Amino acid sequence: MDTFRRLHKSQDADARRAVTAVLTFAFTKAAEKRFSGHPSPEDVIDFVADARARVVGPNGAPTEDAEKVIRGALNEEHLLATMEPRAIAAAQMSMLFAITHENERAPEQVDGLLAWASGEAEAYLRGRAAR
Amino acid sequence: MNVAADHVAAVRALVTGDDDAFDRLASDAEPEWLYAFSSLVTAVFFAGTQFRFVNAESRPDIIRFVARSRIRHGGDEAGFSPSLGEALMGAAVGINPVPSELDEAENSAAQVALLKDLAGELSFQDFELLLATARSELNKMDPQAHAEEEGARQDPAPARASSTLSPRMYWRPSSASKRRVKLRLPGLTFWRDRSETFRPNWIRGVRLPLVADLDLRPRGVLRRARCPQ
Numbered sequence: 001m002d003t004f005r006r007l008h009k010s011q012d013a014d015a016r017r018a019v020t021a022v023l024t025f026a027f028t029k030a031a032e033k034r035f036s037g038h039p040s041p042e043d044v045i046d047f048v049a050d051a052r053a054r055v056v057g058p059n060g061a062p063t064e065d066a067e068k069v070i071r072g073a074l075n076e077e078h079l080l081a082t083m084e085p086r087a088i089a090a091a092q093m094s095m096l097f098a099i100t101h102e103n104e105r106a107p108e109q110v111d112g113l114l115a116w117a118s119g120e121a122e123a124y125l126r127g128r129a130a131r
Numbered sequence: 132m133n134v135a136a137d138h139v140a141a142v143r144a145l146v147t148g149d150d151d152a153f154d155r156l157a158s159d160a161e162p163e164w165l166y167a168f169s170s171l172v173t174a175v176f177f178a179g180t181q182f183r184f185v186n187a188e189s190r191p192d193i194i195r196f197v198a199r200s201r202i203r204h205g206g207d208e209a210g211f212s213p214s215l216g217e218a219l220m221g222a223a224v225g226i227n228p229v230p231s232e233l234d235e236a237e238n239s240a241a242q243v244a245l246l247k248d249l250a251g252e253l254s255f256q257d258f259e260l261l262l263a264t265a266r267s268e269l270n271k272m273d274p275q276a277h278a279e280e281e282g283a284r285q286d287p288a289p290a291r292a293s294s295t296l297s298p299r300m301y302w303r304p305s306s307a308s309k310r311r312v313k314l315r316l317p318g319l320t321f322w323r324d325r326s327e328t329f330r331p332n333w334i335r336g337v338r339l340p341l342v343a344d345l346d347l348r349p350r351g352v353l354r355r356a357r358c359p360q
Contacts, residue, residue: 041206042206045206045213046198046199048198049194049199050195053191053192053195054191063198064213
């Protein structure tokens with residue numbers, strides 16, 4: 001996380017936008033895979049509590065934000081409407097870390113996820129610039 | 132403040148879900164009565180949290196406890212945020228300062244829900260011990276109330292109400308937690324001018340004091356009495 005913050009600080013606005021896009025694509029994909037089907041709010045509460053207690057630590061993103069970004073990625077986008085972009089990014093980062101560490105996922109799987117997200121983000125940003 | 136036996140009975144009814152008994156005791160109560168009652172709820176909540184969780188190392192356990200409590204009380208419908216639940220419990224065990232600028236309704240919802248779940252993990256004797264300890268601590272602020280309470284000790288104990296306690300597992304101290312024999316109850320001091328703290332905060336006709344209105348500096352350590360088996 002320290003490394004991320006240091007790198008993030010040195011980036012310009014375009015680079016930050018790109019990182020945010022990659023993060024969002026990767027997080028959404030990971031959340032969809034982790035919570036396949038229709039998870040109840042209780043499933044999400046349970047996951048976030050366990051993540052904060054065991055993996056991320058209590059000083060990560062607030063519980064409310066973490067629950068909202070997960071549910072927001074799973075068809076409850078309206079929950080994100082009242083959140084600041086910075087808070088969304090912090091919660092997504094925190095929960096992406098938790099999901100990818102849940103079952104000690106192999107580094108190559110994480111690399112694969114990020115490579116896929118980079119491709120999607122690049123296409124998205126290119127499409128946006130062309131508009 | 133005089134925390135009397137019927138205040139204790141009302142908290143017992145609130146926690147065990149005995150709505151009839153609770154309504155009988157609290158529905159038409161005077162503000163003075165409600166003030167003592169709500170103070171007792173807060174004191175028992177803090178004492179119960181300290182009984183269940185030991186110190187800052189308990190933070191992951193508190194996070195999980197609050198999450199399970201929110202699930203039991205309806206998830207989104209629980210009426211309190213996880214951050215508030217964790218902050219209140221954390222304040223009780225010294226992890227963080229007492230939260231300020233609390234929303235009164237949310238504060239009440241959190242304290243009552245969490246207290247119910249704390250009590251659900253306690254044996255009947257331990258819960259009664261917490262009630263008695265909290266009552267005693269509050270009454271120490273009022274010599275006359277303290278004397279009345281001492282006199283009432285001669286009265287027979289209330290009928291065992293275990294049938295109304297949550298039937299799910301009672302929390303039995305493990306061998307590790309048997310070392311937790313100390314119970315800390317914060318010194319509870321209320322503002323002299325009650326009008327400052329006496330804002331409407333209704334939960335089933337009951338208002339709870341804001342935690343931020345209490346002086347929660349520890350006033351010493353109470354040794355947990357050994358309960359008769």
